[in-house]
Amino acid sequence: MVSHHPPPYSDLPRPPIPSLAPSAPPAAGRAASVTSGRSHTRRHRHARSHHGGSNSHLPQNEFPVFSHTGDVEIVIKNESGRKENRYLLHRLILSQCSGFFAASTSAEWSGRALENGSALGGGLPRISENESVTAGSSSRASSQERGSSYELGRRKWRYELDWEGAGSEDMPMLVQRDNAPASIFGDSTGPPPVRNKPPTSNENFFRSVSNFSSLNLNERNQPSVPAEPGDEVLKDYDNLFRTMYQYNPVLDSVNIATSYTECKALLHLADMYDALEIAGPRIDHHLLRFGSRLFKQIAKYPPSYLKLGYLARSRTIFTEALIHVVGQWPAAAPQLRGQVETNVMELLEDKVDELRELEERVEYKLWRLNLTTSRGERVNPSNDFLSWLALSLFRQWLAENTTPGPTGILKDTTTTRPGSNAGTQTTRSASRSTNHIATQRVQTQPQPPPQPSPLSPGRIYRILGSPDPTGYLTRDELKRFLKSPAAQMGTDFYTRDNLKRFERRVEEIKNLARDAVKPLMRNFLELDLRDFGSGGLGYLTCTRVEGRDLPWEE
Numbered sequence: 001m002v003s004h005h006p007p008p009y010s011d012l013p014r015p016p017i018p019s020l021a022p023s024a025p026p027a028a029g030r031a032a033s034v035t036s037g038r039s040h041t042r043r044h045r046h047a048r049s050h051h052g053g054s055n056s057h058l059p060q061n062e063f064p065v066f067s068h069t070g071d072v073e074i075v076i077k078n079e080s081g082r083k084e085n086r087y088l089l090h091r092l093i094l095s096q097c098s099g100f101f102a103a104s105t106s107a108e109w110s111g112r113a114l115e116n117g118s119a120l121g122g123g124l125p126r127i128s129e130n131e132s133v134t135a136g137s138s139s140r141a142s143s144q145e146r147g148s149s150y151e152l153g154r155r156k157w158r159y160e161l162d163w164e165g166a167g168s169e170d171m172p173m174l175v176q177r178d179n180a181p182a183s184i185f186g187d188s189t190g191p192p193p194v195r196n197k198p199p200t201s202n203e204n205f206f207r208s209v210s211n212f213s214s215l216n217l218n219e220r221n222q223p224s225v226p227a228e229p230g231d232e233v234l235k236d237y238d239n240l241f242r243t244m245y246q247y248n249p250v251l252d253s254v255n256i257a258t259s260y261t262e263c264k265a266l267l268h269l270a271d272m273y274d275a276l277e278i279a280g281p282r283i284d285h286h287l288l289r290f291g292s293r294l295f296k297q298i299a300k301y302p303p304s305y306l307k308l309g310y311l312a313r314s315r316t317i318f319t320e321a322l323i324h325v326v327g328q329w330p331a332a333a334p335q336l337r338g339q340v341e342t343n344v345m346e347l348l349e350d351k352v353d354e355l356r357e358l359e360e361r362v363e364y365k366l367w368r369l370n371l372t373t374s375r376g377e378r379v380n381p382s383n384d385f386l387s388w389l390a391l392s393l394f395r396q397w398l399a400e401n402t403t404p405g406p407t408g409i410l411k412d413t414t415t416t417r418p419g420s421n422a423g424t425q426t427t428r429s430a431s432r433s434t435n436h437i438a439t440q441r442v443q444t445q446p447q448p449p450p451q452p453s454p455l456s457p458g459r460i461y462r463i464l465g466s467p468d469p470t471g472y473l474t475r476d477e478l479k480r481f482l483k484s485p486a487a488q489m490g491t492d493f494y495t496r497d498n499l500k501r502f503e504r505r506v507e508e509i510k511n512l513a514r515d516a517v518k519p520l521m522r523n524f525l526e527l528d529l530r531d532f533g534s535g536g537l538g539y540l541t542c543t544r545v546e547g548r549d550l551p552w553e554e
Contacts, residue, residue, distance in 0.1 A: 031511040063245045065236075066090065072105070072157045074174065076237050078230030079163055085234055087241060091157060097244040099274030104176055105157050133239050161237070163230070172233065173267060190209060236265045243270075243279045246348035249286070256290050263287060276311060284314035295527040299324055299537065303335040312413040313552050316526065319545045323525055326351045327458060351543050358519055358542070359457065365516040366398060366464075368511060386498060390505040393481055394513070397473060403462045458539035461498070464513045464522040473506055 061068040077084040120269040166172035166486035239249035239262075249252045249266060252258040254536035263283045272277035287294055298317065302324035309318030325332045329352045336345065371379045371387045379387040463471045482494045482502060522542040523529055529536050547553060 035037070040274050063247065064089070064241065065148065071498075072159070074159045076174075076234055076239075077163075078228055078234055080228050080230065082228060083234060086240060088431070089241065089245075093244060097278045100174075101273070160428065171236075171270070171272060172230075173272065183256065185528045206263060235262075237267045240269050240273065240275065240279065242281050244275070249279075249282055251286050253286070256287075256293050259287065259290070260297070260304070263312075264308055267308065274314065277405065280312040281313065283308075283312040287312075287314070288316060289376040292528070293389065294494055295320060295525070299527055302328070306332075306344075307340055310340065312448060314396065315547075315550060318550065319524075320526055322348065322351065322545060323541050323543045324539075326355055326538075326543045327537070328542050347549060351545075351549075355543055357539060359461075359540075362517050362520055363402070364459070366513060367395070369512050369516065371508060377519050386502055387505045389481075390502060390509060393473065394479075394506065394509045398460075402457055456538055459536070460538045461517050461520045463541065464510075464519040467514075469507060469510050473510070475503065478502055478506060 062211050064087045066088050070090055071093055072087075072089045072091050074087040074089065075084060077086075091101070091105050095105055158177045160177050162175040163172045164174070166351070196318070235250065239251070242249050243266075251262045251266075263286065267276065267283060268280055270276050290297075294317075298320045300522060302321045302543070306321035306325055307316055309316075309321055325348060329348070369391070370395075371384075371391060373384050373387075377383055379391065381388050479494075479499065482499060519543050520540055522544075524544050525541045529541070
């Protein structure tokens with residue numbers, strides 16, 4: 001059974017209905033058989049479908065060129081001017097998604113006069129009933145007259161990418177131009193005449209068709225085109241407009257490093273046009289699809305992803321990066337000071353202070369750990385010498401691993417006799433050599449912050465909190481300690497029974513220490529720390545970020 005589709009238009013002539021949805025493709029073989037003279041008779045035949053019908057020859061009315069309803073023309077070229085993307089979009093959508101377009105298309109900004117008491121460009125163009133009726137004419141105007149009146153009040157704003165005004169490292173901005181006679185259709189009188197097949201010499205047709213590439217439906221199957229300066233800018237702007245029209249931006253979904261670069265460029269562009277609320281959720285959704293790969297990448301470059309998560313308003317990415325930054329503080333401070341908002345730095349400093357206070361409380365408990373005798377007395381050298389030795393050994397291990405070692409006074413071997421600059425020249429030469437090697441490295445992402453030293457407090461706390469008791473003070477170490485002259489004190493103190501009792505007392509101390517460091521062992525990362533062994537990442541990841549802590553929720 002063949003379904004019957006109602007005709008797209010009624011008997012009364014009227015302009016095409018503005019629509020933001022992509023137009024349906026014409027039915028195969030149907031366009032050539034439908035003419036204006038027989039459309040009225042064929043619409044009542046139930047055995048034929050009119051899907052597409054007379055709309056098959058109309059200019060495209062979908063992203064990126066809305067020929068029927070668009071009123072903002074945007075021309076974007078690369079730096080050489082050889083490649084360009086043209087858009088005919090809607091002021092209503094652009095102004096709702098971008099503060100830049102809301103301001104630049106307002107009557108105050110453009111200085112345009114108000115017509116008929118309504119704001120210029122206040123919404124999609126509408127055609128009143130009187131526009132199609134002229135003096136002395138019938139209520140039915142020809143389609144050509146309707147199209148002309150529709151075109152006169154439709155295209156009102158035109159933007160072009162300004163490469164000359166941009167700096168060497170700045171992103172070029174759109175500038176508003178006067179609505180020149182040349183338009184996306186090649187003239188200002190309206191859309192080109194309807195033809196079954198456009199002539200091969202029509203350059204504007206091929207430009208219009210090339211804009212379909214912005215949809216990137218089969219991007220991987222398209223032949224590669226040599227990149228030119230400014231091609232990435234074209235892609236960034238295309239992604240920005242795609243997000244405004246609820247299309248997914250074209251971003252790398254395989255290489256997470258490339259995806260980060262593309263997302264960062266799109267976010268900075270959206271920030272320039274006050275459109276982060278539209279682009280941010282798309283970036284967040286795209287990056288979270290990488291799953292565990294994303295969280296491992298954040299662990300490598302936490303300052304970079306902290307800034308990206310803030311721009312994207314991504315709670316997951318921002319929180320993950322912030323926990324890493326706080327745990328490594330102040331290693332990431334040089335990469336963040338002066339590069340993030342003040343409220344972000346204040347949040348970081350508050351979380352660092354909270355973590356330091358928690359560490360101080362735990363450290364206080366560790367130094368006050370003690371054992372008791374069978375009568376409930378604290379052990380000391382007089383009532384339980386062996387247990388006191390176990391406590392002394394634990395505190396000595398804790399002191400050596402949580403405090404920096406002593407630094408001796410070393411003689412400067414580069415200094416020479418007074419008045420000689422040989423040492424200075426050697427240092428400068430080594431510095432120039434190092435800088436030369438560093439400049440030869442091409443880096444796609446910022447350098448990760450320095451990793452904590454093996455004896456960092458965070459690593460020691462994780463060893464203390466590990467359920468594996470063999471992580472420190474092993475059996476061999478205990479044997480060597482009991483055999484040492486300090487423990488013997490001139491007597492044969494090392495025996496099998498004393499060793500077993502000494503091991504039990506040390507085990508009790510380890511259990512007490514494990515309970516004391518539990519608050520520092522909490523992990524609020526999405527990253528699975530089991531892949532990093534008992535030492536974890538080498539720093540603490542117990543920073544908790546609540547919803548009220550997010551700087552954009554203020």
